[in-house]
Amino acid sequence: MFKRRLFDAAMTAAGMPDLRFASSGGDGPSGGRRPGADGARSRLSLRLDPDVDAAGKARKALARLEHKLERGVLQDMHLLVTELVTNSVRHADAAAHEPVSVEVSVSGDHVFVAVEDGGSGFKPKPRSARSPRDSGWGLHLVERLSSRWGVSSNGHTRVWLELARGGRAEPA
Template identity: 35%
Template sequence: MTVVSVESSTTSTALVLPFEVASARTARRRLAADLRAAGVASDDVHDAVLVLSELVGNALRHARPLPTGALRVTWRRHPHQLEVSVTDGGGPTEPRPLELPASALGGRGLAIVDDLSSRWGVRRGGRTTTVYAVLDLTHESGLAPGRS
Protein backbone atom coordinates (compact mmCIF):
# COMPACT_ATOMS: atom_id res chain seq x y z
CA MET A 1 0.00 0.00 0.00
CA THR A 2 1.46 3.31 -1.05
CA VAL A 3 0.73 6.54 0.76
CA VAL A 4 0.74 9.27 -1.85
CA SER A 5 1.61 12.01 0.64
CA VAL A 6 1.67 12.78 4.35
CA GLU A 7 1.48 16.10 6.20
CA SER A 8 1.91 15.79 9.94
CA SER A 9 2.38 17.90 13.06
CA THR A 10 2.07 17.12 16.75
CA THR A 11 -1.72 17.60 16.63
CA SER A 12 -2.75 16.88 13.04
CA THR A 13 -2.15 14.50 10.17
CA ALA A 14 -3.27 14.53 6.54
CA LEU A 15 -2.82 11.48 4.32
CA VAL A 16 -3.43 11.32 0.60
CA LEU A 17 -4.15 7.69 -0.17
CA PRO A 18 -5.04 5.69 -3.28
CA PHE A 19 -8.78 5.31 -3.82
CA GLU A 20 -8.76 1.62 -2.89
CA VAL A 21 -9.92 -0.62 -0.06
CA ALA A 22 -6.41 -1.11 1.36
CA SER A 23 -6.31 2.61 2.17
CA ALA A 24 -8.82 2.09 4.99
CA ARG A 25 -6.37 -0.16 6.81
CA THR A 26 -3.52 2.29 6.29
CA ALA A 27 -5.60 5.17 7.67
CA ARG A 28 -6.80 3.15 10.68
CA ARG A 29 -3.29 2.04 11.64
CA ARG A 30 -1.80 5.51 11.32
CA LEU A 31 -4.61 7.14 13.33
CA ALA A 32 -4.36 4.54 16.09
CA ALA A 33 -0.58 4.95 16.30
CA ASP A 34 -0.83 8.77 16.40
CA LEU A 35 -3.48 8.76 19.13
CA ARG A 36 -1.67 6.19 21.27
CA ALA A 37 1.57 8.16 20.96
CA ALA A 38 -0.34 11.24 22.18
CA GLY A 39 -1.58 9.39 25.27
CA VAL A 40 -5.23 9.16 24.19
CA ALA A 41 -7.12 6.49 26.13
CA SER A 42 -7.77 3.16 24.47
CA ASP A 43 -11.59 3.53 24.37
CA ASP A 44 -11.27 6.82 22.53
CA VAL A 45 -8.71 5.36 20.11
CA HIS A 46 -11.09 2.50 19.27
CA ASP A 47 -14.02 4.87 18.72
CA ALA A 48 -11.95 7.17 16.50
CA VAL A 49 -10.63 4.28 14.43
CA LEU A 50 -14.16 2.93 13.93
CA VAL A 51 -15.49 6.33 12.86
CA LEU A 52 -12.61 6.88 10.43
CA SER A 53 -13.09 3.40 9.02
CA GLU A 54 -16.78 4.09 8.36
CA LEU A 55 -16.00 7.42 6.67
CA VAL A 56 -13.35 5.88 4.41
CA GLY A 57 -15.60 2.91 3.61
CA ASN A 58 -18.47 5.22 2.67
CA ALA A 59 -16.21 7.27 0.41
CA LEU A 60 -15.00 4.14 -1.37
CA ARG A 61 -18.53 2.74 -1.76
CA HIS A 62 -20.53 5.83 -2.59
CA ALA A 63 -18.22 8.47 -4.07
CA ARG A 64 -15.68 9.08 -6.76
CA PRO A 65 -11.96 9.63 -6.20
CA LEU A 66 -10.46 13.09 -6.19
CA PRO A 67 -9.25 14.23 -9.63
CA THR A 68 -5.83 12.80 -8.71
CA GLY A 69 -7.36 9.32 -8.27
CA ALA A 70 -6.93 9.47 -4.49
CA LEU A 71 -8.77 10.39 -1.30
CA ARG A 72 -7.62 12.60 1.55
CA VAL A 73 -7.89 11.52 5.18
CA THR A 74 -7.21 14.01 7.97
CA TRP A 75 -7.42 14.24 11.72
CA ARG A 76 -6.77 17.07 14.14
CA ARG A 77 -6.51 16.65 17.87
CA HIS A 78 -7.75 19.43 20.15
CA PRO A 79 -7.44 19.36 23.95
CA HIS A 80 -10.74 17.47 24.45
CA GLN A 81 -11.85 16.61 20.91
CA LEU A 82 -10.71 14.93 17.75
CA GLU A 83 -11.93 15.81 14.26
CA VAL A 84 -11.53 13.18 11.56
CA SER A 85 -12.46 13.77 7.94
CA VAL A 86 -12.38 12.14 4.53
CA THR A 87 -12.37 14.13 1.30
CA ASP A 88 -13.33 12.52 -2.01
CA GLY A 89 -14.59 13.53 -5.43
CA GLY A 90 -18.24 13.51 -4.38
CA GLY A 91 -21.05 11.19 -5.26
CA PRO A 92 -24.62 11.14 -6.51
CA THR A 93 -26.22 11.17 -3.03
CA GLU A 94 -25.96 13.24 0.14
CA PRO A 95 -24.29 11.37 3.01
CA ARG A 96 -26.93 10.70 5.71
CA PRO A 97 -27.77 7.97 8.21
CA LEU A 98 -30.37 5.50 7.00
CA GLU A 99 -33.28 4.08 8.96
CA LEU A 100 -33.04 0.36 8.28
CA PRO A 101 -34.86 -2.74 9.43
CA ALA A 102 -33.03 -4.87 11.97
CA SER A 103 -32.57 -7.56 9.30
CA ALA A 104 -30.56 -5.25 6.98
CA LEU A 105 -27.01 -6.46 6.33
CA GLY A 106 -25.45 -3.06 5.74
CA GLY A 107 -26.06 0.66 5.60
CA ARG A 108 -25.38 1.48 9.24
CA GLY A 109 -22.07 3.32 8.78
CA LEU A 110 -23.26 6.88 9.29
CA ALA A 111 -25.56 5.79 12.12
CA ILE A 112 -22.44 4.49 13.88
CA VAL A 113 -20.65 7.77 13.15
CA ASP A 114 -23.66 9.68 14.50
CA ASP A 115 -23.71 7.59 17.71
CA LEU A 116 -19.98 7.89 18.43
CA SER A 117 -19.43 11.53 17.53
CA SER A 118 -20.61 14.74 19.15
CA ARG A 119 -21.36 16.06 15.67
CA TRP A 120 -20.67 15.27 12.05
CA GLY A 121 -21.42 16.86 8.73
CA VAL A 122 -20.62 17.40 5.10
CA ARG A 123 -18.61 20.18 3.48
CA ARG A 124 -18.83 20.61 -0.28
CA GLY A 125 -16.35 22.52 -2.36
CA GLY A 126 -16.01 22.58 -6.12
CA ARG A 127 -15.42 18.99 -7.13
CA THR A 128 -14.90 17.64 -3.60
CA THR A 129 -16.97 16.41 -0.69
CA THR A 130 -15.61 16.19 2.85
CA VAL A 131 -17.43 14.21 5.50
CA TYR A 132 -16.17 14.98 9.00
CA ALA A 133 -16.91 13.84 12.53
CA VAL A 134 -15.94 15.39 15.86
CA LEU A 135 -15.43 13.02 18.78
CA ASP A 136 -15.21 14.09 22.40
CA LEU A 137 -12.11 12.69 24.09
CA THR A 138 -13.81 12.15 27.41
CA HIS A 139 -11.41 9.39 28.43
CA GLU A 140 -8.23 11.28 27.52
CA SER A 141 -5.56 10.75 30.14
CA GLY A 142 -3.60 13.86 29.23
CA LEU A 143 -0.41 11.94 30.01
CA ALA A 144 2.32 10.91 27.66
CA PRO A 145 2.58 7.14 27.13
CA GLY A 146 4.25 5.34 30.00
CA ARG A 147 3.67 8.20 32.47
CA SER A 148 1.48 8.05 35.55
Protein backbone atom coordinates in the same frame (compact mmCIF):
# COMPACT_ATOMS: atom_id res chain seq x y z
CA MET B 1 -14.51 -7.34 21.20
CA PHE B 2 -15.18 -6.41 17.54
CA LYS B 3 -13.51 -3.01 18.00
CA ARG B 4 -10.47 -4.67 19.56
CA ARG B 5 -10.15 -7.10 16.63
CA LEU B 6 -10.62 -4.23 14.19
CA PHE B 7 -7.89 -2.30 16.01
CA ASP B 8 -5.54 -5.30 16.02
CA ALA B 9 -6.15 -5.85 12.30
CA ALA B 10 -5.39 -2.19 11.66
CA MET B 11 -2.03 -2.46 13.36
CA THR B 12 -0.99 -5.32 11.08
CA ALA B 13 -2.21 -3.75 7.82
CA ALA B 14 0.49 -3.55 5.18
CA GLY B 15 1.79 -0.38 3.56
CA MET B 16 1.80 3.28 4.52
CA PRO B 17 -0.03 6.09 2.74
CA ASP B 18 1.36 9.49 1.84
CA LEU B 19 1.56 10.79 5.40
CA ARG B 20 2.26 14.07 7.14
CA PHE B 21 2.29 14.33 10.94
CA ALA B 22 2.80 17.49 12.93
CA SER B 23 2.53 18.72 16.47
CA SER B 24 2.11 22.46 16.85
CA GLY B 25 0.37 25.22 18.75
CA GLY B 26 -1.40 26.56 15.64
CA ASP B 27 -5.10 26.93 15.01
CA GLY B 28 -6.99 23.71 14.35
CA PRO B 29 -10.09 23.01 12.30
CA SER B 30 -12.48 23.78 15.15
CA GLY B 31 -11.28 27.37 15.39
CA GLY B 32 -10.49 28.63 18.85
CA ARG B 33 -11.02 25.57 20.99
CA ARG B 34 -8.43 25.24 23.71
CA PRO B 35 -5.38 23.14 22.79
CA GLY B 36 -3.96 20.37 24.94
CA ALA B 37 -2.46 21.11 28.34
CA ASP B 38 0.98 21.50 26.77
CA GLY B 39 -0.35 24.01 24.24
CA ALA B 40 0.26 21.63 21.34
CA ARG B 41 -2.07 20.12 18.81
CA SER B 42 -1.29 16.98 16.90
CA ARG B 43 -2.30 16.74 13.28
CA LEU B 44 -2.28 13.94 10.78
CA SER B 45 -2.86 14.38 7.06
CA LEU B 46 -3.20 11.46 4.63
CA ARG B 47 -3.74 11.09 0.90
CA LEU B 48 -4.82 7.58 -0.01
CA ASP B 49 -5.36 5.83 -3.31
CA PRO B 50 -9.07 4.94 -3.53
CA ASP B 51 -8.58 1.17 -3.45
CA VAL B 52 -9.37 -1.80 -1.21
CA ASP B 53 -6.28 -1.10 0.93
CA ALA B 54 -7.21 2.52 1.75
CA ALA B 55 -9.05 1.87 5.03
CA GLY B 56 -6.27 -0.39 6.35
CA LYS B 57 -3.61 2.18 5.46
CA ALA B 58 -5.60 4.89 7.22
CA ARG B 59 -5.92 2.79 10.37
CA LYS B 60 -2.21 2.02 10.36
CA ALA B 61 -1.35 5.71 10.05
CA LEU B 62 -3.68 6.56 12.96
CA ALA B 63 -1.35 4.59 15.23
CA ARG B 64 0.89 7.68 15.25
CA LEU B 65 -1.74 9.36 17.45
CA GLU B 66 -2.11 6.43 19.85
CA HIS B 67 -0.09 8.02 22.66
CA LYS B 68 -2.20 11.21 22.48
CA LEU B 69 -5.65 9.64 22.92
CA GLU B 70 -7.69 7.76 25.47
CA ARG B 71 -8.39 4.15 24.52
CA GLY B 72 -12.14 4.62 23.89
CA VAL B 73 -11.60 7.72 21.76
CA LEU B 74 -8.87 5.95 19.78
CA GLN B 75 -11.12 2.94 19.15
CA ASP B 76 -14.04 5.15 18.07
CA MET B 77 -11.74 7.12 15.76
CA HIS B 78 -10.41 3.92 14.16
CA LEU B 79 -13.93 2.62 13.57
CA LEU B 80 -15.27 5.89 12.13
CA VAL B 81 -12.27 6.56 9.89
CA THR B 82 -12.58 2.99 8.58
CA GLU B 83 -16.26 3.52 7.79
CA LEU B 84 -15.77 6.91 6.14
CA VAL B 85 -12.78 5.86 4.02
CA THR B 86 -14.65 2.71 2.97
CA ASN B 87 -17.66 4.85 2.00
CA SER B 88 -15.39 7.12 -0.05
CA VAL B 89 -13.88 4.18 -1.91
CA ARG B 90 -17.24 2.45 -2.50
CA HIS B 91 -19.57 5.35 -3.22
CA ALA B 92 -17.65 8.34 -4.58
CA ASP B 93 -18.45 8.90 -8.22
CA ALA B 94 -14.98 10.35 -8.74
CA ALA B 95 -12.39 9.14 -11.18
CA ALA B 96 -10.32 6.24 -9.86
CA HIS B 97 -7.18 8.39 -9.70
CA GLU B 98 -8.58 10.98 -7.25
CA PRO B 99 -7.24 10.36 -3.74
CA VAL B 100 -9.18 10.09 -0.51
CA SER B 101 -7.91 12.63 2.03
CA VAL B 102 -8.03 12.12 5.78
CA GLU B 103 -7.32 14.97 8.21
CA VAL B 104 -7.13 14.46 11.98
CA SER B 105 -6.47 17.14 14.58
CA VAL B 106 -6.17 16.34 18.30
CA SER B 107 -6.61 19.05 20.92
CA GLY B 108 -7.22 19.02 24.66
CA ASP B 109 -10.98 18.54 24.51
CA HIS B 110 -11.74 16.91 21.17
CA VAL B 111 -10.53 15.11 18.06
CA PHE B 112 -11.53 16.55 14.69
CA VAL B 113 -11.66 14.14 11.72
CA ALA B 114 -12.46 14.93 8.07
CA VAL B 115 -12.54 12.54 5.13
CA GLU B 116 -12.78 14.02 1.64
CA ASP B 117 -13.15 12.43 -1.77
CA GLY B 118 -13.79 13.54 -5.34
CA GLY B 119 -17.46 12.61 -5.22
CA SER B 120 -20.23 15.05 -6.08
CA GLY B 121 -21.95 14.76 -2.71
CA PHE B 122 -24.96 13.14 -1.12
CA LYS B 123 -27.73 13.87 1.35
CA PRO B 124 -27.35 11.94 4.60
CA LYS B 125 -30.40 9.83 5.41
CA PRO B 126 -31.24 8.08 8.63
CA ARG B 127 -30.90 4.33 8.78
CA SER B 128 -34.32 2.68 8.69
CA ALA B 129 -35.64 -0.72 9.71
CA ARG B 130 -35.73 -1.58 5.98
CA SER B 131 -32.02 -0.85 5.49
CA PRO B 132 -29.91 -3.90 4.59
CA ARG B 133 -28.32 -5.46 7.66
CA ASP B 134 -24.86 -5.72 6.10
CA SER B 135 -24.48 -2.14 4.85
CA GLY B 136 -25.43 1.43 5.60
CA TRP B 137 -23.89 1.57 9.07
CA GLY B 138 -21.16 4.18 8.43
CA LEU B 139 -23.08 7.41 8.94
CA HIS B 140 -25.27 5.79 11.59
CA LEU B 141 -22.11 5.07 13.61
CA VAL B 142 -20.80 8.58 12.95
CA GLU B 143 -24.03 10.03 14.30
CA ARG B 144 -24.04 7.80 17.38
CA LEU B 145 -20.36 8.12 18.37
CA SER B 146 -19.48 11.72 17.50
CA SER B 147 -20.43 14.86 19.39
CA ARG B 148 -20.89 16.83 16.15
CA TRP B 149 -20.68 15.95 12.47
CA GLY B 150 -21.63 17.17 9.03
CA VAL B 151 -21.28 16.82 5.27
CA SER B 152 -20.26 19.47 2.77
CA SER B 153 -20.00 19.36 -1.01
CA ASN B 154 -18.22 21.84 -3.23
CA GLY B 155 -16.84 19.85 -6.13
CA HIS B 156 -15.71 17.28 -3.56
CA THR B 157 -17.48 15.55 -0.69
CA ARG B 158 -16.23 16.12 2.85
CA VAL B 159 -17.60 14.33 5.91
CA TRP B 160 -16.31 15.74 9.18
CA LEU B 161 -16.84 14.84 12.82
CA GLU B 162 -15.69 15.67 16.31
CA LEU B 163 -15.10 13.17 19.09
CA ALA B 164 -15.15 14.47 22.65
CA ARG B 165 -12.09 13.59 24.73
CA GLY B 166 -12.38 12.26 28.25
CA GLY B 167 -15.46 10.16 27.52
CA ARG B 168 -18.18 10.14 24.93
CA ALA B 169 -20.32 13.22 24.66
CA GLU B 170 -24.02 12.93 24.09
CA PRO B 171 -24.80 13.80 20.45
CA ALA B 172 -26.18 17.30 19.95
